[in-house]
Amino acid sequence: MSVSCAELFNxxxxxxxxxxxxxxxxxxxxxxxxxxxxxxxxxxxxxDEKACDEAVQAGVQLIISHHPLLFKPVKxxxxxxxxxxxxxxxxxxxLVVYSAHTNLDNARGGVNDELAKRLGLVNTKVLxxxxxxxxxxxxxxxxxxxxxxxxxxxxxxGAGWIGNYSECTFQTQGTGTFRPLEGSDPFIGKVGELxxxxxxxxxxxxxxxxxxxxxxxxxxxxxxxxxxxxxxxLANKGPAMGTGRYGLTSQPLKLNIFxxxxxxxxxxxxxxxxxxxxxxxxxxxxxxxxGASLWPWAKKTGADVMVTSDIDYHTARDMLxxxxxxxxxxxxxxxxxxxxxxxxxxxxxxRQKGFEVEVMxxxxxxxxxxxxx
Numbered sequence: 001m002s003v004s005c006a007e008l009f010n011x012x013x014x015x016x017x018x019x020x021x022x023x024x025x026x027x028x029x030x031x032x033x034x035x036x037x038x039x040x041x042x043x044x045x046x047x048d049e050k051a052c053d054e055a056v057q058a059g060v061q062l063i064i065s066h067h068p069l070l071f072k073p074v075k076x077x078x079x080x081x082x083x084x085x086x087x088x089x090x091x092x093x094x095l096v097v098y099s100a101h102t103n104l105d106n107a108r109g110g111v112n113d114e115l116a117k118r119l120g121l122v123n124t125k126v127l128x129x130x131x132x133x134x135x136x137x138x139x140x141x142x143x144x145x146x147x148x149x150x151x152x153x154x155x156x157x158g159a160g161w162i163g164n165y166s167e168c169t170f171q172t173q174g175t176g177t178f179r180p181l182e183g184s185d186p187f188i189g190k191v192g193e194l195x196x197x198x199x200x201x202x203x204x205x206x207x208x209x210x211x212x213x214x215x216x217x218x219x220x221x222x223x224x225x226x227x228x229x230x231x232x233x234l235a236n237k238g239p240a241m242g243t244g245r246y247g248l249t250s251q252p253l254k255l256n257i258f259x260x261x262x263x264x265x266x267x268x269x270x271x272x273x274x275x276x277x278x279x280x281x282x283x284x285x286x287x288x289x290x291g292a293s294l295w296p297w298a299k300k301t302g303a304d305v306m307v308t309s310d311i312d313y314h315t316a317r318d319m320l321x322x323x324x325x326x327x328x329x330x331x332x333x334x335x336x337x338x339x340x341x342x343x344x345x346x347x348x349x350x351r352q353k354g355f356e357v358e359v360m361x362x363x364x365x366x367x368x369x370x371x372x373x
Contacts, residue, residue, distance in 0.1 A: 001354045001356060002037045003037065003357055005029075005033070005035070005038055008098075008357070011345075011349045012346070013103075014156070014157065014158040015107060018103050019103075020107055020130070020241055026068045027103050028099065029098050031070075031087070031097050032096025036096055040058065041062040041064055041359055042055045042058065042063050042064070042362055043346075043359065044064075044065050044339070044361075044362035045066045045336050046067050046365065048086065050364035051065075051365065054362055056093050058360060062095070062097075064099070064346075066111075068101055100342070104342070105289065111338045112243070114288075115288050116245040116247055116286050118265040119307065120249060121284055123248055124245045124247035126243075127285055128244055129241070132237040132238055133209060133237070134207070134233070134237065135207060135234045136205065136233060137232040138154065140222070140227065141174075141199045142223075143223060144173075144199070149221045150222055151167065151204075152352070154206070154221075155167040156352060157213045157214045157218075158207065159205065161205075169202055170203045173201075174201055176198075177194060179195070184225060185225055205234065215229075243291070244291055246286070246301045246303055248283055249282055252280050253281065254277070255275055258305065259273055259277075262307060262327055262329055267333075268333040271329045273328065274320050275325025276325070279325065280304070281305045283301065285301060285306040286306070286334075287306070287308045289308070289309060289310070289334060290310035290331060295315065295319050299323075304325060305326060307326075308327075310328070330367060332366070343361055
């Protein structure tokens, strides 16, 4: 089945809703036609000339990057500058570029959760909580033979998530009644006659921000001409989302041992660190990318060490003077780990929906920093 860019964007935003992005960010569609039909996408951390050439040579129509191609409003596109030449190349090549940035950092299962997972942290929580999303209860009545199809459809659209569990629903058997009137085209029954049919009452919850997509998915999978459903506001809130994570190592260990674990987990050879290498750490705060500004929140949680990147000299001094050790594992190292996660998610979603799309991962990306011994 062919698929449009917009349908792929919807899959990404089910995983990383745009409302999770920081105010200063610019995630989402960067350039191109959202209605373009595609069969091949390229995932990368940064859209640069190498990634663009790689996409064109591989017959890719859509690039999905972590860092936005456009951060600020563009006043000029000068093709004699590297940035302008890159934009021109993408446009002239017919490429669509979409970015999932801080919304992907903050999402459940996103950059920060993956970083905490790779470092073996348990009992993780949000470091700097942001908004908590309102939730809705969806109740729909469906023939038993179609209940699983509707359940899968609403789940893929973003319903049924509770903590670390997906596809959470409740079903009860019952009897539905209806009388098709003139002008109707009933799936079951005849016009003018009262029908009694076996139906399943299917219940689930969903974030309020996903209501439109979930309802559309439900109606698309439901066999009835007129779908009977209820949507209730809930008083209970979803989990707090926000920036960074903190948690515990499985057992206390020395900082120098933890540093080796970080390098192994992230596939990197070098880090910068501050603190006593023989000191014991147990409570760890993490933030993929440039998260050093969150160190006061890390300190409030009782963290022994913070793992992030792009720590400047004065911030490093402040962290150490407040008793907080740090490990700067690099911007590339702490964020590139999300690319295979996003790739697997998209492959699974496309397979489930029957989308004929090849998901490729860029082979040209690398850390711009080198180290000299």
